[in-house]
Amino acid sequence: AEIGDTESLKVGHMVLAVARPGESGLxxxxxxxxxxxxxxxxxxxxxxxxxxxxxxxLYPGFS
Known part of the structure; x- marks a missing residue:
């Protein structure tokens, strides 16, 4: 995945938060x-x- 430029984000845009909260994977x-x-x-x-x-x-492990 490509990390985008926050300056180009607008209200209403979809976003994806990804974390690796430990040994359980993504x-x-x-x-x-x-x-x-x-x-x-x-x-x-x-x-x-x-x-x-x-x-x-936001789930445990997200920061």
């Missing part, structure tokens, strides 16, 4: 981009350059 979850945002600060005051909000299930 896990995957389909979802959709529900929001994109620009620069800001997190709750601790740290700088955020940009973010994606995804509507998908």
């Amino acid at each position: 896990s995957a979850s389909w979802g959709v981009v529900s929001a994109k945002g620009g620069a800001g600060r997190n709750w601790c005051g740290g700088q955020i350059d940009s973010f994606l909000r995804l509507d998908l299930s």
Whole structure:
């Protein structure tokens, strides 16, 4: 699989999260981009350059 450029993602695009949570092999979850945002600060005051909000299930081992 090819890893894409996050700048080209738009709200509504389908995304795939893949993880290797341990010795059990790969896990995957389909979802959709529900929001994109620009620069800001997190709750601790740290700088955020940009973010994606995804509507998908994250299972143990996903990070």
